Amino acid sequence: MVCETVREGAKVAIVRSREAGAWSTEGVPLEKVVYGAVWEGLGKEVGYTGFVVPASAEARAFAVAFYKWLSEGKNLEPSPVRMMPGGLERVVEDGLALLGPGKMEDRGSRTEEWMRPVQAEKLVYQIHA
Incomplete structure (x- = not known):
């Protein structure tokens, strides 16, 4: 993914840790980029392709709240x-x-x-x- 432009007030969410090196954010102000990896939601340190995704209590709390919200079924509609x-x-x-x-x-x-x-x-x- 290469980010060409970022609208005023927008953020870029990249679902992969920065260390993986798979995403280019050239030209995007770093304060606009939010990195993450699915494994962070486990709340445990995870080794992945030669680097370590650190344990994150914040990411774990978000994952718990998100899956709780999903399980309530509010505001969800199936895709056609x-x-x-x-x-x-x-x-x-x-x-x-x-x-x-x-x-x-x-x-x-x-x-x-x-x-x-x-x-x-x-x-x-x-x-x-």
């Missing part, structure tokens, strides 16, 4: 489902074409209804026994 035709044999041909790299308009010119751009949807393939 798009039923895809053809079962598992079409996952690569259709699903990966829709979810692949690059911009949607660069992924081909298929015209089938189920190949329209994905917008906050789950792609579901039915498996028949």
